Amino acid sequence: MIYTQTLGGxxxxxxxxxxxxxxxxxxRSGDQLAGLAAESAEERVAAQLCLADLPLTTFLEExxxxxxxxxxxxxxxxxxxxxxFAPISSFxxxxxxxxxxxxxxxxxxxxxxxxxITPEMAAAVSKIMRNQDLIAxxxxxxxxxxxxxxxxxxxxFSSRIQPNHPADDPRGIAASIxxxxxxxxxxxxxxxxxxxxxxxxxxxLLELIDGLRQRxxxxxxxxxxxxxxxxxxxxxxxxxxxxxxxxxAGTEAANRSFGVNLALLREARxxxxxxxxxxxxxxxxxxETGQGSALSANAHHDVDQQTCxxxxxxxxxxxxxxxxxxxxxxxxxxxxxxxKQITRAALEDLFCGRLMGVPMGCDACYTNHAEADQNDxxxxxxxxxxxxxxxxxxxxxxxxxxxxxxxxxxxxVRFVQTTLGLRPAPEFESWLIDMGIIEPxxxxxxxxxxxxxxxxxQLAAGCA
Amino acid sequence: MIDxxxxxADPWQALRRYTNARIALGRAGDSLPTAPLLAFQYDDHxxxxxxxxxxxxxEGVAAAAGAAGLPVLIVHSAAxxxxxxxxxxxxxxxxxxxxxxxxxxHTPPDDETYDAVLVIADGLSALAVHRHAAPLxxxxxxxxxxxxxxxxxxxxxxxxxxxxxxxxxxxLRARQAAILIGERPGLSVADxxxxxxxxxxxxxxxxxxxxxxxxxxxxxxxxxxxxxxxxYLMSEARRLKLSGVALKDERAERAGPATLPT
Numbered sequence: 001m002i003y004t005q006t007l008g009g010x011x012x013x014x015x016x017x018x019x020x021x022x023x024x025x026x027x028r029s030g031d032q033l034a035g036l037a038a039e040s041a042e043e044r045v046a047a048q049l050c051l052a053d054l055p056l057t058t059f060l061e062e063x064x065x066x067x068x069x070x071x072x073x074x075x076x077x078x079x080x081x082x083x084x085f086a087p088i089s090s091f092x093x094x095x096x097x098x099x100x101x102x103x104x105x106x107x108x109x110x111x112x113x114x115x116x117i118t119p120e121m122a123a124a125v126s127k128i129m130r131n132q133d134l135i136a137x138x139x140x141x142x143x144x145x146x147x148x149x150x151x152x153x154x155x156x157f158s159s160r161i162q163p164n165h166p167a168d169d170p171r172g173i174a175a176s177i178x179x180x181x182x183x184x185x186x187x188x189x190x191x192x193x194x195x196x197x198x199x200x201x202x203x204x205l206l207e208l209i210d211g212l213r214q215r216x217x218x219x220x221x222x223x224x225x226x227x228x229x230x231x232x233x234x235x236x237x238x239x240x241x242x243x244x245x246x247x248x249a250g251t252e253a254a255n256r257s258f259g260v261n262l263a264l265l266r267e268a269r270x271x272x273x274x275x276x277x278x279x280x281x282x283x284x285x286x287x288e289t290g291q292g293s294a295l296s297a298n299a300h301h302d303v304d305q306q307t308c309x310x311x312x313x314x315x316x317x318x319x320x321x322x323x324x325x326x327x328x329x330x331x332x333x334x335x336x337x338x339x340k341q342i343t344r345a346a347l348e349d350l351f352c353g354r355l356m357g358v359p360m361g362c363d364a365c366y367t368n369h370a371e372a373d374q375n376d377x378x379x380x381x382x383x384x385x386x387x388x389x390x391x392x393x394x395x396x397x398x399x400x401x402x403x404x405x406x407x408x409x410x411x412x413v414r415f416v417q418t419t420l421g422l423r424p425a426p427e428f429e430s431w432l433i434d435m436g437i438i439e440p441x442x443x444x445x446x447x448x449x450x451x452x453x454x455x456x457x458q459l460a461a462g463c464a
Numbered sequence: 465m466i467d468x469x470x471x472x473a474d475p476w477q478a479l480r481r482y483t484n485a486r487i488a489l490g491r492a493g494d495s496l497p498t499a500p501l502l503a504f505q506y507d508d509h510x511x512x513x514x515x516x517x518x519x520x521x522x523e524g525v526a527a528a529a530g531a532a533g534l535p536v537l538i539v540h541s542a543a544x545x546x547x548x549x550x551x552x553x554x555x556x557x558x559x560x561x562x563x564x565x566x567x568x569x570h571t572p573p574d575d576e577t578y579d580a581v582l583v584i585a586d587g588l589s590a591l592a593v594h595r596h597a598a599p600l601x602x603x604x605x606x607x608x609x610x611x612x613x614x615x616x617x618x619x620x621x622x623x624x625x626x627x628x629x630x631x632x633x634x635x636l637r638a639r640q641a642a643i644l645i646g647e648r649p650g651l652s653v654a655d656x657x658x659x660x661x662x663x664x665x666x667x668x669x670x671x672x673x674x675x676x677x678x679x680x681x682x683x684x685x686x687x688x689x690x691x692x693x694x695x696y697l698m699s700e701a702r703r704l705k706l707s708g709v710a711l712k713d714e715r716a717e718r719a720g721p722a723t724l725p726t
Contacts, residue, residue: 166684172483397486404650
């Protein structure tokens with residue numbers, strides 16, 4: 001179906017729904033690279049006006065990627081909850097925005113709505129929302145998940161320790177983990193990106209973290225960010241796998257380029273559940289996503305990168321993860337050119353994910369060939385903290401020495417918590433106080449020597 | 465009692481000898497002390513950004529790689545220059561027309577094939593390629609020739625991305641392609657080299673069909689460890705007739721901790 005909009009004496013035509021969505025998207029380099037972006041600011045506004053008048057039901061009737069060709073489309077439509085959708089079924093995209101912002105649409109209403117939201121609906125409304133709208137609605141959403149800690153409670157802000165090492169050296173990784181714990185970080189997950197995809201290396205590192213966890217009774221969970229098949233192999237060999245990790249995307253073809261499909265993710269989840277390692281909940285999956293991944297794999301079906309990203313959250317949602325994070329500036333300036341585009345994308349991703357009921361965190365980051373620096377990330381962190389982001393990354397000094405990009409640091413986690421009055425997950429916070437790492441008022445302890453320093457002394461003495 | 469108005473050092477600084485990650489930086493309140501703050505912003509970030517734009521000395525790398533005893537060809541991707549390369553990934557994954565002509569002249573006769581082609585590309589860090597590519601490719605070529613493998617000429621690519629090796633492998637009729645490529649510069653390491661291996665290379669291969677050995681530099685993997693891993697993966701790829709996520713490194717004994725390359 002062709003969509004038309006008259007603006008300023010000109011009539012704009014959009015040949016189909018996915019073209020309309022792409023033209024309505026705020027400017028970003030990835031859509032320009034794909035040849036999908038609006039050619040002028042006026043064409044973008046025309047597309048946004050047209051989109052605002054579109055009934056939400058259009059997205060159920062006109063799939064952007066054909067049902068027959070793509071298992072993600074089938075998942076989205078086959079699992080759509082019509083009853084949850086009912087309260088908004090008569091709305092246009094524009095009316096949906098106003099309803100989301102209204103006082104009466106509170107956390108409870110949004111939680112009940114989540115299963116009725118498809119990624120295309122979330123993406124469409126986000127395209128006509130300003131950054132402040134995205135923040136205001138995202139803040140109202142509640143998504144709470146559990147394994148050994150509780151993620152996503154109001155007033156809480158968690159962190160992943162990302163202790164990567166370029167040669168997977170266990171002592172180097174342990175050193176970075178201890179540095180993180182002593183800064184009060186790690187309650188979302190201790191997640192290592194291994195330099196190699198070897199099952200043996202994965203098992204050794206998982207055992208390292210599990211030993212530390214048991215010795216100091218730390219309420220944390222771990223994850224080794226190897227390919228999902230490597231983690232399944234590690235489970236079969238008896239490794240202590242807490243969360244199974246996988247990078248995912250919003251189209252079947254893009255997932256194929258990652259070497260995964262829905263059946264494999266189902267298998268992985270069943271394997272992780274079979275270990276029964278969660279103490280207070282069984283959210284056993286950890287996913288990462290990021291705008292541009294489908295285009296990068298030439299698997300985007302001419303759908304804009306933000307809509308592709310929202311579709312990845314439908315994949316994530318289906319497997320009831322503990323954590324999902326958008327890795328927002330990792331892929332490079334070809335997809336998000338500068339700090340402004342990175343910030344916008346992060347807020348869109350947070351909004352779409354949380355609206356759909358996904359436990360969203362964010363790896364707020366940039367590469368050294370992008371037009372961004374740590375000040376852009378500082379600004380973004382404050383926005384994320386206000387908007388209800390569940391967790392961010394804690395990388396020593398914000399410099400990942402294995403993946404070679406800049407993310408956020410242990411110090412940055414503390415900055416957000418202190419400045420916005422947010423605290424770590426309750427189980428972990430109690431442990432931090434018991435260990436003398438933080439004071440009951442939340443500040444890092446300065447007088448006591450934390451007991452965890454024993455572990456440091458042992459590591460420094462060479463017995464890792 | 466410690467004076468909270470002053471920056472405090474971390475009592476776990478002894479751990480810094482185990483990693484080049486930025487641990488035990490100390491703190492001022494929740495934030496960084498001034499020295500590491502400024503080091504990050506003005507020294508290291510600037511250095512990493514400069515490394516992205518360092519011109520690639522393809523002739524120098526080709527001359528040094530010639531010691532492997534194989535012919536060395538220098539070609540250009542379809543990306544004309546650095547700004548174009550950084551803006552658009554796709555031309556960096558394809559060969560220029562001239563490159564196709566050059567490589568076609570080296571296609572083996574009739575139905576013959578090469579067992580493998582070794583490719584070197586600047587990627588996002590010419591610095592990494594200048595420092596590590598020639599000595600590493602010589603190690604690898606010697607090891608493969610010692611196993612009786614028939615190798616195609618070494619191909620050096622300007623403005624190349626990983627997937628450019630697919631077209632090179634396909635034109636030269638090589639059963640496998642291994643590309644040594646400069647990884648994007650990080651703050652602490654601007655000269656990290658990676659190797660990507662693809663069995664039956666041809667345009668359209670996905671990243672799930674490749675194996676990667678990353679972080680070859682002084683703080684990461686040594687040349688010897690990277691070569692051993694690559695030879696293992698290439699031998700297994702030949703046996704299993706595939707590469708990528710279905711090809712795992714199943715060696716029980718892995719290379720030891722990081723050592724300086726020799």
